[in-house]
Amino acid sequence: MNFNFKHEWIETNIGLMSVLTMLAISVGGLVEIAPLFFIDETIEKVEGVRPYTPLEQRGRDIYQREGCYACHSQMIRPFRDEKLRYGHYSLAAESQYDHPFQWGSKRTGPDLARVGGKYSNEWHVQHMVAPRSMVPESVMPNYPWLLSTPLDISDITNRLKALRKVGVPYSLSQAEYDANVTKFGETVAGQLHIPDAQKNLIEQANFGNYDGDRTGISEMDALVAYLQVLGTMVDFSKYTDDAFVEFR
């Protein structure tokens, strides 16, 4: 076969060049986009992951408002040093209700993906107010206003409705609530019911008393409630190490 390919064919034919350019670019796009259509089947199936309660969700909002993600990641990578320091590597399933996710790519402070339960509430409160009183070498800024600012709970319903719009299963109707009962059980489903959001938020804050001050609900209550749930939803003792390897 005498096939003498010449670049000039492409370079001198703008129509052919456009088509070939599109083809080359679309490979890159498809490789990234196509798997998203199968994401429900390709993420690990683990039990226990649920959307945040109204109080935790408000804490998450404060986490973003204060820019915690600029120094703290929430993504434990599958490396030995990270496993030893932070715990089991993060799973995609664990951030399925995060909008936006807080994986991050920069660590000035430690990763927080599994900080829940690691320290006591009072440690978090004191550490947020004056980090260096707990960790002398810390470079974290002080966040004293979290303790003195009352939490704005007036718009919690709208906040959850917005998340519902992007696919987080907070329930508005009885049918949606029933579906959540089947999926998450009654206790969690109750927390996810938008009409009860404000009541649930107040109850959780009063019961948990995360900031150690019973006189009101502060932003600290919400933030500590959020931090204490991070990475605790999946019980990894139920799974063998191999279970997640088989998924790769």
Next chain:
Amino acid sequence: MSEQKLQSQTVQTTGHAWDGDLQEYNNPLPVWWVYTFYATVIFALVYWTLYPSWPLGKGWIGGVSNITYVNSEGETKTHSWNTRALLLADLNKAAVTQKPYFDKVAAMPYEQIAQDPDMSGFIISAGKSLFAENCAACHQAGGQGVIGFFPNLTDDDWLYGGSYEKIHETLLGGRRGYMPAFSEVLNGEQIDQLANYVASLSSIGHDATKATAGDVLFHSETAACYYCHTSDATGRKDIGAPNLTDNIWLWADVPAADTAEGKVAAIRGVIAGGLNKGVMPAWSGRLSPEQIKVLTVYVHELGGGQ
């Protein structure tokens, strides 16, 4: 580029001429560039063959390279290359090296671990990093604690007991301290009397008259302090009620106060406000039984173990 150099080139032009004399050279690509390009293409092909690469809907092309590792049940597993298997291989490799030590930790009684020179080296190095990551945030790097928040682990005063067994119990299940606020039960004068009595127990400057009244109150049913702190005020380790007679302070920041009045005021604050802190998280879900045992010995050997 000088005009002289342009004229000396013998490269062909594309053959077109615009505006009469405007021509375009058709230079070939530099040879080094072309071969580097071919090399990257070959590299990509090799990479796609060896490692997971192209997504295929629900699956992907796994690649031909394998990772073999021994899992937690002792079975040998082979899996196509991926970072999770790589991690397990890495962890298991380390576990094999550490296994003789951790097996010894699991099998030996605490006292024996502490006395075995080979093991105590392991405890110091392994315990140090475990302590630094998990404990030092509250108890500080040397275990000295923070007055008002977290207990000192290096002195011989223990809230819940300083034996190996008690330290182990504390690490496994965590602790939760509690003292009711007495401001609603007692008036200011009574709280002041109690504070003076508690100060007198540690020979801190106090008002003797108030302390005598506080003594009565301490052992009365009105304040009922002795329920938890016992009638000789040495405390109950089963519920974490501190010994009040040893001049070692955790909740009331007595050492920081300059004056006797300041010291009594610090005690008064705790009696009036009570305590709903002193929470230590449980570590049984986060650390392995052997790691907890290592930490038990490490904390015991910090200086205060009993």
